[in-house]
Structure formats: C-alpha cells, structure tokens
Amino acid sequence: MTITGDQSLMREINRMAVVRVIQRVPGLSRAELAKETGLTKSTVSLLVQDLIDEGWLLESDVQATGAIGRRPTPLFLDGNRLAMIGADVSVDSISALTVSLTGEVVNGASEQLSSTNPAVVIRRLALMIASLVEQARADDRRLLGIGVGVPGAVLDQQGVVKLAPNLPWRDVAFQSDLSQELASMGVAGLRIQVQNDYDVAALSEYEFGEAPLPDPLIYLGLGIGVGAGIIVRDRLFLGAEGYAGEVGHSILQFEGPLCSCGRKGCAETFIGQRAISARIAGNTSEVLSVDTIRQLLERGDEAALLAVRRSGHYLGVLIQNLWTYFNPGRIVLGGPLCDLGAPFLDSARTCLESYSQDCGLQLPEIQLSRFGSRSVAVGAAALVKHALVRPLDLRSRDR
C-alpha cells in the first residue's frame, strides 16, 4: 500500500474507507469511525459531513433515551439519494434496474430480444437505460454509473466482449457502442462498466449482503452455462486475463461428453441445462427451457426426474471441488436451474454431505441467491458501487 502524495486521491481513499467501514459495521458513530479507520476525529467529521451532503450516508434520527448526556448519532448508508443502473444482457432477453446504494430495486424494465445482433441489443438496451435515467432524474436520485453483465469473456478495462459463445458474439466494443447510443439519446457523463454476468452476480451478494460478509464468497451460476463469480479479500477475483471462475469447463470426468468449448468431460456437460435436456430428450439437438423441465417434474416424468437428480449430483461434485480449491466462507447458488428445486438441489446436498462425512470436515455455508433472476442486473449495479468505494484500481497489486 502506498500513501500517495496526491491530495485529492488521498481524500477520496479516506472518504471511501469511511463508506466501506459503515457498510461493514452499520450504525457506528463518528468517534467509533475514527477509531476504526485510524483517522482523526476532526478528519472523520469533515468526511462524514461531506458524505452526508452527497447522499452516501445518513444520520439516524433514533434518539437515545435514559442515557446521561447526548448519545452519539449512528451513521448508515443512505438508500434514498444515490443509485446505480445495472443491466443484464442474456441470450434471449435484456433487463435493466435502478438500484439504490443499499440494494433496493427502485425501477426496472425488461424485454425479450428479437435479435442477438450486437447493434440491435445495444440500441434496445440504450433505450431502456435512457428511460431509467429520466425516471431517476424525476425522482431526484443521482446516478453513480451504469454496469452491464454479459454472458461471456469480457476485457473489462476496454469494455469489450471478447467472446460470448451463446449469443454468439466476438470482439464487441460494448462499452463504447452503448456510450454512443446513450449520447445520441441525450444521456452522457455516466461511466459504463462491462463485466461477465456471473462475476457481477457475485457482487450482488457481496455489496448488498448483510455484514459480516464471508470471504472468499463464491457465486455459482447454473443455466446453459455453468460458471462462478468469486470474491477474494474484498475484491472481485478475475485472474491473470479476467477468466478466473470458468469452473463449468473444469474436467469432472476425463473422456466424458464433448463440451461446447471443444474439450471433453467439462462440468457443464454433466450439470448444465443442455446436459439435462439431452438426458430427457435423448438427443442434444434441442435445449428444453427450464420452465418445460419444471413442468415435466411437476407431472412426475421419470426421465426428467432422473436427469435432474443426476445433474444435481454432479453439482455436488463441482461444489466439493470449489470447496477444496478456494476454502470459501459461503457458496451462493444462482441461475435458472435453481428453479428446478428439490430434485436438483437436494441431490447436490446429499452428494456433498457424503463427502463431508467421508473426510470429517464441515461443509461451507451454501445458500440460494438473494436476488434470484435479478442477480445479474442487481450485480451489475453492485459493480459500479464496488469499484467506486475502492478508488484504487481493483487489480492493483501494490496495496
């Protein structure tokens, strides 16, 4: 960590340190904040006033009774005045949400896509976002930025979607194209960040979860694709090139079924929606929707039940591997396959409990995602907050 000589950056670092501490320990007083941050009381007072003025913090009006003298005023994140827009670009639909600093969804819209042509998708998304921006202005909410989650590999520094096999896109300059479209609609000055969908979904859990937050935290996304977003030491973990967490393409069985990535036996070929569909339909040409599979389960269809249970069992194996690799404090399961319910999730748990018994170690905490089908959009909004409250480059090593 370098104490920089740049005064304005130093001030921002301190301001955001205060925000992060209040997020971690809501209700602290200024005096407690000074102790927690190591800043002087007078510096804390100045920063807190500034943060209150700008809409980051609020003073609770809860007054202590009975105590002698005035009780110190507790401070909280303000969920009323600042917001981020988060967008979810998926294979067949787009959605965008306005999300408050404390994770409440304020406004939102979604639509089915008639085309996955990047220009069309970006144009439709820009219209949706422009409408949310107007609403936010009318509601007197200041927007901190726009985040976008995309099902693919993203060069986040450039905002370029390098490869999104299921759309299928390659080298789409998403950030600059969206920025241009928004400018043509009169929306300018909002920073746009693009990131992988499961990576941002992990941030929905992390930025808007209740303290104390476990670390590492893994969000495991389950749908056509299988992948993980991972938080390590308070930051999104991206790896050397940004592709960390591609756990759907770890080998679960050598010489297993052929995967869309070209390799054989990837976890996705045992767990993903395509694998379940192929087992039910007896062929790989058609991918059944999660709704269809769920209806089959409700009707007691034996093939569907077996296929879903099998997939759940392999999910247990994958989670066992995540457990040994990362020693996570919590694993969150999200994505459409979670809607398959007990036959899917109970099989995973049974498999994991048997591993846990065999080795005598306690399983990590495993939960369903807090925001369900909105995890990616809420997470894209969380990405904006995540980066802002960490003013040093998220990848910076020198800290």
Added chain:
Amino acid sequence: MTITGDQSLMREINRMAVVRVIQRVPGLSRAELAKETGLTKSTVSLLVQDLIDEGWLLESDVQATGAIGRRPTPLFLDGNRLAMIGADVSVDSISALTVSLTGEVVNGASEQLSSTNPAVVIRRLALMIASLVEQARADDRRLLGIGVGVPGAVLDQQGVVKLAPNLPWRDVAFQSDLSQELASMGVAGLRIQVQNDYDVAALSEYEFGEAPLPDPLIYLGLGIGVGAGIIVRDRLFLGAEGYAGEVGHSILQFEGPLCSCGRKGCAETFIGQRAISARIAGNTSEVLSVDTIRQLLERGDEAALLAVRRSGHYLGVLIQNLWTYFNPGRIVLGGPLCDLGAPFLDSARTCLESYSQDCGLQLPEIQLSRFGSRSVAVGAAALVKHALVRPLDLRSRDR
C-alpha cells in the same frame, strides 16, 4: 485502504512500500521511487536512507559515464546484511536454511528423523536453528525471523499444526513449543511463523522470482501429498479457514479409488506417489520411494513407465482444472515427483496441449520450481519477508 493516524505504522507502511517497489522494479532512483510511490522526494530520501542504514537497500556503485551531470543512483535490495531462517519439516527429515533478502541460500543443515514425535522433531529443529542463528551472528547478518513449513493444515495465527496426516500430528502447538526450545538455547526475540509447506513453497517462487511476477501464481506440490500454494493479488491466498489450495482432494473422477482423506476419486489417488507405487507394486501396502521409481524407469521397467505416464496424464487434467478455476499467470511444479522427469512431465504436457487445442486457448506458463528440493525451506524464509514487507495483516480486507 485506510490512511491510519498511527504515525509509526504509517511510516512502516511507507517504508515497506518502497521496499516492494524496489523489489518489483530494481534499479530505480530516488526520484523514480517518488513518482512510483506517490510520496514526496524528501520523504523518499529519508526512508531510503533509513532502509540503507538498516540493510534493506543498497546503492549501486555503477557510475554512468558520458551522460551530462551526475546520474541518479540506482537502488537495489541488499542481499548481504539481512536474512531469514526457513525450515522444512517433512515426513522423514527436517532441514533449515539461512536465506538472504534476495533469495541466496547462505547456510543450511538437514537431517533424517528417527522419530516423528512432535517434541523430538521440535527439539531437533530448535538445535539446528540455534546453530544457524549463531552462524548468522558470526557473519554479521541480522535475522528478520524464522519461518517453518509443515505438511498439513496450519492455524497460522496461532502457529498450531491442526492436522498433518502423514506425520501424523493433530493440534501441535508448534510455534510456542519451538519458541520455548529456542529460548532454552539462548535464542529469543525472533518471530516464528508456521504455515503449510506448499503455501510457503509458492512464496519461494514469488518473493525470490524475477520481476515482473505473474499473478495469480500457483505452486503445485507433487509427492505423497498433492496440493497447491496460491498467490492472489500479491498475497498468499489462504481461504476462509486457511485450507485453500487443497487441490489434491478435488474429485478428478467420481467413484474413483479411495483416498487417504476418506473420499473417493481425489486427484491425489491418481497423481500422488501412493498411486504410482500401487500401480507398480500391484498393491497399496507399500509406498515406493521416488528414487526407487526413478531407478525402475532407468532400467526400462514397463510397469513403472506406464504407472508414471498415467500419473502424469492425470496431472495434466488437474492443471487444466487449476487453469479454469484461477486463470493463473504461471503454474510452478515442485515436489519430489518432478524428479521422475520426462515420462511424468511430458505426459502432463501432452494432455494439456490437447485441451489447449480443443478449446483454442493458450496455456498458462508452466515451469519447474526454482529451488527444487529446497522450495519449502526457502519458501519458509520467504514467508518471513512476505509478511514483513506487508505491514498490514495479510488477511486484512480493508485495503
């Protein structure tokens, strides 16, 4: 990151920021250091003088010729005056090394163990370390601390070996016992840190490797046990309880062979020394030494060749999985099995190259360990340096 009000901690943070920058970019001048750290030139000058006085840095006496005026003096880490002691506790032997700040092994000793009783091991190790401490004093080298690598799960905050199945130890208060033994020999005042052996081996590569250092960096240790030490964003990655990187117990094939951990199909049961031995000997009762296996290979023993190649192939599968999970910048292979050479390592590479071709992605850099059989001892010394040059708690999230 919090700018603390504690002046002495703040000074230490800045001092060590200077050391880390010089380690990353050797040869910088004071002016360049000021630019790189964001500190003022006068602060940098004071800190640098201090660090030179204490033995951390040295000024090169290389004088520029031909340039107009005096050239700024390049600064480097000083390999002559400070050192750390690193110890390797393995199943049948112990060793300890005195290692300079720049990674040179200055002195060392090792011995076979006649007993794995913790009291005996700790006593023998204390004698070895006490002797190295005396040598260091005679050589006028100041010691920064003592690091110990142990083949098991370590509660590093307490210095307790929670479980080392191959010794077999459970809940050994290693740090305090070693500290007492050393005190009884007149050695006191040196901080002792205990950590998992493959974790510290990763630090041998990271702290003493040549800049620029890849991040994440994974050290994969291959012997009776199979496990990884992982560096993420400039720090040792330990996970929620300190057990991250137990990749030998990830499932490589469900319902595979029974593992020593109680689970089935763990990577260790396909790759580790026991797996190779069992294939060669046709039973699991005896574990052949790596020397014996190598001699069999040299004699052209067909069963040994098949067994080693098979193990190497599965090593390729495990590396493929590490690749997808962590997107590492470099994977370093270490541990005794690396001595099996081409039949082992080439099989892994062939397997990986086929994955790489299938998916069209370039493999991460893969290397053999820089310190060979000394990786753990050198790494234990590196642990001391790693923690000292990062004065904020290595696990601290608020930075």
